[in-house]
Amino acid sequence: MATITEVQRLGIVLMGFGLFFLLFGVLLYFDTVLLAFGNILFLAGLTLLTGLRRTTQFFFQRQKFRGTFFFLGGVSLILCRWPIIGMIVESYGFVLLFRSFFPTTLDLLLSAVNIPFLNTLNGMSTETQ
Known part of the structure; x- marks a missing residue:
């Protein structure tokens, strides 16, 4: 069985809080601050869980470029205070990235x-x- 380091545990916790804030932001009628905070926590947790090199390799693969573009574009739209359009674009990018x-x-x-x-x-x- 694989051992989990303290950094990976912190990544799991950050991803959990990120998903919680994303869900809570959607439930509170697309609250921009909660959605932005959730996105930042989720991406930071993913980076801590898998490592910086593997995260960048995953997001910037040639066949996943469109998914990365939509996912990060949706995050940036949320940060620019367009939460509904940003969540739609981000969800589409999420499906393209993680469909495998x-x-x-x-x-x-x-x-x-x-x-x-x-x-x-x-x-x-x-x-x-």
Whole structure:
């Protein structure tokens, strides 16, 4: 089993707080300050969790350039106080960046908990391939 360093633990905590502030910012009718704070905490936590080199390699791969552009563009729109448009652009970039992780995450959820709705979705996705 892999050991987690103190810096990685701090990264996990920062990512958790970042996601909390993002969710709370959306629930409070797209509060710009909470969304901006959540984005900054999430990116800082991701950097501490994976390391600066691996983070930059992930975001600046040639095939992920469009996702990076939309994700960071959405973050900058939020920082410029356009929260609704920024969240839409950022969400699109997030999907483009992390779409390769979605099947793995779904398989992990299905193996951890037997949820009938997710099993139906997984069956539909394997039939179309």
